[in-house]
Amino acid sequence: MHRRLLTTRWLLLHVLFLVATIATGFFTVWQWDRAHEAGGSFQNLGYALQWPLFGAFTIFLWIRMIRMDMHADTPSAEGVEPSPAQDADNPAPDHRGGRRVNRPLVPPPAPPVDSDEDPDLAAYNRYLAGLDAAEDRSGS
Structure with missing residues (x-):
């Protein structure tokens, strides 16, 4: 396990995603039971089928965020490293703990x-x- 995923920020995100995923499971069961009661309708059945999709999307976002954070420090696919002059012109820290953000340079005029x-x-x-x-x- 990577240490980056054990920071305070990530621990809170893990808890948030777990709670959201478990909540979608509870909402699925609740709507399924409601659809089969006397006052239930097809709308409840539709919600019962939608909640698992919301849960799957939550898991997808969770995995996607982890992958994006793990690959944040790797060079881009183009293999272009920022020049030292560009890095000196761009000293703004990133929101993820002080790392520098490499913004693209403005292209020269045509x-x-x-x-x-x-x-x-x-x-x-x-x-x-x-x-x-x-x-x-x-x-x-």
Whole structure:
């Protein structure tokens, strides 16, 4: 067992998921019994069939969260490691105990488009540049 799953945060999450899963089991039995009583209806039967799905979804989320937390420190599938300069520019700690969050860098601007290449795109870019200049002049 990984020590990370035994932190206070994870112990509380384990309790929450266990309680939610057990509760869905109790609700299933309750609705099943209610559907078979004299005042029961097909609506109760529908709920009795839905509650196990809610319980299965709870278990799915529990496993998914564990897997996501276990793989949080592994490099991405692309194999791209963040550069030291990027890490120095991004010192914000993560909510999971102070680890750094590697946010993607903003891509460089696209090269300008000449009117010869695509006149519509060049006209649109000039329009956007004019809007940006007007916004800068207005001070907004």
